[in-house]
Amino acid sequence: MFTIMVLALAATWPAGGDAMEKIIKTDAQWRETLTPEQYRVLREKGTEPAFTGLYHDHHETGVYACAGCGTPLFASETKFDSGTGWPSFYKPIDESNVSTHEDRSWFMVRTEVVCAVCDGHLGHVFPDGPKPTGLRYCINSAALTFVPQNTK
Secondary structure (H helix, E strand, O other), X not given: OHHHHHXXXXXXXXXXXXXXXXOOOOHHHHHHHOOHHHHHHHOOOOOOOOOOOXXXXXXXXXXXXXXXXXXXXXXXXXXXXXXXXXXXXXXXXXXXXXXXXXXXXXXXXXXXXXXXXXXXXXXXXXXXXXXXXXXXXXXXXXXXXXXXXXXX
């Protein structure tokens, strides 16, 4: 069932590696559609405090999508407890749904993760995750919305 749900979500996006159409909104439009915390994280590259986000200790089966545009980002089967206080995943549903950029803020070099469709800041990826990828996508709950698996 879970695979069917992921395929249904993926069916809304272009197939064959075609580029997804970018969602571009004005600052005012983003403020109208996002909560203040979502706006701070997604549009201003904010970070929610550790252990406070809705999904850091969330264990339902489903898909975590971008709170800004609904792009499917991470499957619950790739979520793991990293002990950091943020939702952590070892891989995205589709590599083309996320983009990464070098982030030199806070006097360090990190790799920022953004939604490939709306350019919303999601969090960061680190090379200390579990197998099979060895990656830890450390994502803000405020940047996500959860789509539960249909149990019927």
